[in-house]
Amino acid sequence: MERPGRSDLAKHWTLDPNITFLNHGSFGACPIAVIEEQRQWQDLLEKDPVAFFEDTTPEISSKVRDELGLFLNCAGDDLALVTNATTGVNTILRSLVFNSGDEILVPDHAYQACRNAIDFVARRWGVKVVTCQIPFPIDSDQQIIDIVIDGVTKNTKLALIDTVTSPTGLRMPFEQLVAELEGKGIPVLLDAAHGPGMTPLDLNKSGASYVTGNCHKWLCSPKGSAFLFVRKDLQHQIHPLTISHGANFPLDGISRFRHEFDWVGTSDISAWLSVPKAITEMQKIAQCDWQEIIHKNRSLCIKGRNIICETLGLEVPCPDEMIASISTLKITDSALNAFLRPAHQPDPLHEVLLEKYGIQVPVWSWPSPEGRYLRISAQLYNHIDEYHYLAECLAKEL
Ligand SMILES: Cc1ncc(COP(=O)(O)O)c(C=O)c1O
Structure with a gap:
């Protein structure tokens, strides 16, 4: 399984090429021109x-x-x-x-x-x-x-x-x-x-x-x-x-x-x-206005979520209308070990995805509604193949 590349727009960011970065949601990522x-x-x-x-x-x-x-x-x-x-x-x-x-x-x-x-x-x-x-x-x-x-x-x-x-x-x-x-x-x-x-x-x-x-x-x-x-x-x-x-x-x-x-x-x-x-720079990079950027990211996120759900046979957790450009999937009904694992003790699946497959994607347990969750993000630099790749890696590990 080869790690896919990003979209053509990724050249505007300095993201590590050795990582499949599917966690814009946590801290964002800043384009070169803005830095x-x-x-x-x-x-x-x-x-x-x-x-x-x-x-x-x-x-x-x-x-x-x-x-x-x-x-x-x-x-x-x-x-x-x-x-x-x-x-x-x-x-x-x-x-x-x-x-x-x-x-x-x-x-x-x-x-x-x-x-x-x-x-x-x-x-x-x-x-x-x-x-x-x-x-x-x-x-x-x-x-x-x-x-x-x-x-x-x-x-x-x-x-x-x-x-x-x-x-x-x-x-x-x-x-x-x-x-x-x-x-x-x-x-x-x-x-x-x-x-x-x-x-x-x-x-x-x-x-x-x-x-x-x-x-x-x-x-x-x-x-x-x-x-x-x-x-x-x-x-x-x-x-x-x-x-x-x-x-x-x-x-x-x-x-x-x-x-x-x-x-x-x-x-x-x-x-x-x-x-x-x-x-202004994001509109220049995307060559469209913010309404369209929001639409593009959301569409990519929904497609990515559907790919993962289909591959893993997971239930789609909410209607498309309730999604913006991040989407969470419930991996299991019960939280892993203690509730609210401290941030410095990441979920083992997060570690496996990062270390074995080079995928940066958050996995965590949450007390209410209880479960173990994985959350994807979609930003202009992402490509649909990255979600296929994540889905395949998850299918192997879960
Ligand atoms: C819903 C929500 N509120 C607040 C925050 C905190 O943001 P910051 O760390 O920039 O203060 C986050 C961060 O992810 C968030 O998702």
Whole structure:
């Protein structure tokens, strides 16, 4: 069995040619031109750090926010640039004031780091965490909507909803969920870590109170580029995790939210500054707009998933409509050994696939819905043959 090559577009990435890389979902992968753009910003910074931070940064970061705002359909002024979605989620949870007995609603498919942040805050305030149990495999969006809405009580003070779930790769019916929950007066924190560049997002239309999303996953910008959107009427109660100069700057026509988030101490902001380049470069590489990129990746992901299911005789775990550009397959009903194996102790199948066949694809166990899962990703650099190859290797090993 020969390891297949990537698509023709793979020449724009520096991915190791000795690896079949089917895990864009975990950390993204950045095209060469975008890495070069980041280096140029770093070079400019080091030429005169004072001029860079004091003169260049305010203007250029405001331009970046505006351009990202155009992509997400929201005002650049309503966006804070944060380093990752975990920080975005923590920023909201740790800014809000709760009362003992309040409830936070969260599906059991939520990303563990975000769930940990909820548990931390819940312990601190005496908040009850209500976990909605969503099955997987699953038949329809409506099942998810019914289960989540069923978890609402008069004490629900916040709901954390994913755009696309990490362990189960489900595109959540987040538009309907946000509309229903916000319609009931429950603020939604939308975790769009797998959001921009993977599924269309319209933040103004969504009505979500808070949205955090990574640019370093599916927009393919450098690591450490993410955003936090806070609806204007709520900005006064949200503060960065790091309180800095902005807390007492005279407003001078700028909101406190802007002042506080625009400077959280000295850091390398070159990843954020490269986001506009990533937005244009990906379209240049694909020779089409983002709508088409999203469509291409999704189609490839669905085809890849079907190939694996057919080869292994596995049940297709959800309808195509519930898939974006990652897809999870349940290998067995029971989790392997202990629940939630620590990240430094990867699943043995992951090791075999990597070491024996050169395939980088995540395999993990999850407690609820319980099972052992494998998740594929599809990005422009992937080729359909890579999924055939994975399927054949899995057929040998399982
Ligand atoms: C749903 C979800 N939320 C949050 C995160 C965290 O992203 P980051 O590590 O960039 O903070 C991830 C990462 O994969 C994710 O899948």
